[in-house]
Amino acid sequence: xxxxxxxxxxxxxxxxxxxxxxxxxxxxxxxxxxxxxxxxxxxxxxxxxxxxxxxxxxxxxxxxxxxxxxxxxxxxxxxxxxxxxxxxxxxxxxxxxxxxxxxxxxxxxxxxxxxxxxxxxxxxxxxxxxxxxxxxxxxxxxxxxxx
Amino acid sequence: xxxxxxxxxxxxxxxxxxxxxxxxxxxxxxxxxxxxxxxxxxxxxxxxxxxxxxxxxxxxxxxxxxxxxxxxxxxxxxxxxxxxxxxxxxxxxxxxxxxxxxxxxxxxxxxxxxxxxxxxxxxxxxxxxxxxxxxxxxxxxxxxxxx
DNA sequence: TCATATCCGACGAAATCACTCGGATATCGA
DNA sequence: TCGATATCCGAGTGATTTCGTCGGATATGA
Numbered sequence: 001x002x003x004x005x006x007x008x009x010x011x012x013x014x015x016x017x018x019x020x021x022x023x024x025x026x027x028x029x030x031x032x033x034x035x036x037x038x039x040x041x042x043x044x045x046x047x048x049x050x051x052x053x054x055x056x057x058x059x060x061x062x063x064x065x066x067x068x069x070x071x072x073x074x075x076x077x078x079x080x081x082x083x084x085x086x087x088x089x090x091x092x093x094x095x096x097x098x099x100x101x102x103x104x105x106x107x108x109x110x111x112x113x114x115x116x117x118x119x120x121x122x123x124x125x126x127x128x129x130x131x132x133x134x135x136x137x138x139x140x141x142x143x144x145x146x147x
Numbered sequence: 148x149x150x151x152x153x154x155x156x157x158x159x160x161x162x163x164x165x166x167x168x169x170x171x172x173x174x175x176x177x178x179x180x181x182x183x184x185x186x187x188x189x190x191x192x193x194x195x196x197x198x199x200x201x202x203x204x205x206x207x208x209x210x211x212x213x214x215x216x217x218x219x220x221x222x223x224x225x226x227x228x229x230x231x232x233x234x235x236x237x238x239x240x241x242x243x244x245x246x247x248x249x250x251x252x253x254x255x256x257x258x259x260x261x262x263x264x265x266x267x268x269x270x271x272x273x274x275x276x277x278x279x280x281x282x283x284x285x286x287x288x289x290x291x292x293x294x
Numbered sequence: 295t296c297a298t299a300t301c302c303g304a305c306g307a308a309a310t311c312a313c314t315c316g317g318a319t320a321t322c323g324a
Numbered sequence: 325t326c327g328a329t330a331t332c333c334g335a336g337t338g339a340t341t342t343c344g345t346c347g348g349a350t351a352t353g354a
Contacts, residue, residue, distance in 0.1 A: 012330095014329085014330065014331090015330085015331080016329090016330085022239075024312095024313095025312090025313060025314075027313070027314055027315075028312070028313050028314080030331080030332080030333095031312090031313080031314095033331090034332080034333085044330095044331060044332085045320095045321085045330085045331085046319080046320045046321060046329095046330060046331045046332080047319095047320050047321025047322055047329070047330055047331075048320095048321060048322040048323070048327095048328065048329040048330060049321085049322065049323090049329075049330080050320085050321070050322085050329075050330045050331060051330075051331085052331085063248055097268045097269070097270050098268055100267075100268070101210055101259075101260075101263055101267075101268060104259045104262070104263065105256055105259045105260065107259075108255035108256055108258060108259035109252055109255055109256060111255060112248075112251045112252045112254070112255035113248075113252065115251070116247075116248055116251065120247075120248075121244045121245055121247070121248060122244070123244050159299095161298085161299065161300090162299085162300080163298090163299085171344095172343090172344060172345075174344070174345060174346075175343070175344050175345080177300080177301080177302095178343090178344080180300090181301080181302085191299095191300060191301085192299090192300085192352085193298095193299060193300045193301080193350080193351045193352060194298070194299055194300075194350095194351050194352025194353060195296095195297065195298040195299060195351095195352055195353045195354075196298075196299080196352085196353065196354090197298080197299045197300060197351085197352070197353090198299075198300085199300090
């Protein structure tokens with residue numbers, strides 16, 4: 001579903017197409033895409049020749065946004081969630097010193113997720129000769145040939 | 148269970164004690180501690196006045212080790228696991244460009260986890276005046292008063 | 295020898311995950 | 325206007341994982 005970023009600019013792609021490419025059940029994708037739409041990441045056009053399209057260019061969509069749309073707020077534990085709305089303290093919170101750890105982990109995750117956009121995951125035409133920068137919290141265009 | 152680091156040097160602590168302090172069921176802790184023992188993080192002495200003790204000083208036990216012992220290899224997805232032993236490629240791995248992302252996330256998590264030791268989570272006597280360093284992959288002694 | 299522990303294995307309930315089903319509604323092309 | 329092709333919607337299922345239980349065997353100190 002994420003790789004309909006590859007389709008960006010070519011008009012809407014139907015779930016049937018995507019299902020074929022990714023070989024995943026169409027009905028399942030339907031479920032997922034609801035969240036993406038509610039998250040404002042994709043737009044839909046109904047009817048014949050309809051389908052889904054990215055709402056914005058792929059370079060402007062961070063993977064954190066995608067993941068949040070698909071799986072809710074990013075939180076290793078309920079007591080260390082991304083979204084202040086859903087912040088539910090566990091009853092143990094009074095004498096729990098572990099919270100700091102989870103916040104750290106969460107920040108590390110969101111950092112990694114924010115550092116990549118959809119565009120980074122769209123397979124590049126020509127695998128660039130640019131060596132992958134090891135640790136850098138800025139956009140990257142690395143060698144993306146999957147193992 | 149992690150906070151039996153606080154008890155370090157005072158001889159073994161029984162599960163009954165820990166269960167009372169943490170109010171968690173004793174039988175459950177029993178389950179957990181098995182993994183910690185197999186991971187070589189705690190030692191046990193049986194019989195009356197027995198219990199569990201850290202195998203090493205808390206400063207030398209990273210949270211990554213604890214988590215690995217408790218929950219297995221660190222991996223956001225099965226295709227991006229810590230432990231080369233359990234590396235199971237998903238059938239989609241041929242045309243899956245998302246792997247890089249998970250590896251990134253995993254590294255971020257292990258980084259965060261490696262940067263903290265058990266000692267960091269043991270409530271300090273005097274909350275140090277040292278300001279918490281925002282992003283630094285080295286040991287830290289921060290203010291740990293839980294919210 | 296008895297109370298206090300750890301050890302061990304299996305079991306059970308609840309939540310989550312990946313996925314399905316059936317049908318209503320919108321839109322394009324002929 | 326009709327029909328094929330889509331999205332939309334919401335409830336439901338089956339497998340796996342997570343959290344926790346239970347009963348009893350074994351070791352050890354007083």
